[in-house]
Amino acid sequence: MKSLSVFTSLVACILLLALAGCSTGGVFTSGNVTDVQLQRNNFKIVARGVTGEASAGYILGGTFSVGMATNTFALVRVSGTGMLYKEALDNLWKNIEATYGSIEGKKVALINVRYDAEALNLILYTSPHISIRADVVEFTE
Numbered sequence: 001m002k003s004l005s006v007f008t009s010l011v012a013c014i015l016l017l018a019l020a021g022c023s024t025g026g027v028f029t030s031g032n033v034t035d036v037q038l039q040r041n042n043f044k045i046v047a048r049g050v051t052g053e054a055s056a057g058y059i060l061g062g063t064f065s066v067g068m069a070t071n072t073f074a075l076v077r078v079s080g081t082g083m084l085y086k087e088a089l090d091n092l093w094k095n096i097e098a099t100y101g102s103i104e105g106k107k108v109a110l111i112n113v114r115y116d117a118e119a120l121n122l123i124l125y126t127s128p129h130i131s132i133r134a135d136v137v138e139f140t141e
Helices: 002-020 084-100
Strands: 022-027 043-055 057-066 069-079 108-121 125-139
Touching: 043 084, 057 108, 069 108, 069 125, 084 125
Parallel strands: none
Antiparallel strands: 022 069, 043 125, 057 069, 057 125, 108 125
């Protein structure tokens, strides 16, 4: 009878931990309503292959990617904010400005945007890593 009580307590603790855990999911899509036509000679390439990256760390969980979506389920986040796509894009723009100067007031656009995701999955720890790479053009007209 005592072993049943211990088993019931253990199951209850696992269920509580599972329900109190955290999860994150996201997808980076570059769909927009603006159609940029690079057919005329009215732009110059400002930067090539600029990257922005972000990662997070979680305890007792896992990370997986399906297509462009990366999902993490875990008990506790121990590093990063969990907003990987936002952080990666913010870092991309910071890297552009650090290398090529301020873009304030300039007519620029990201082109050839590429997205990569990887995950480190260990038994007790998981860490998703997002990388966004793009070229930057500035319109001259």
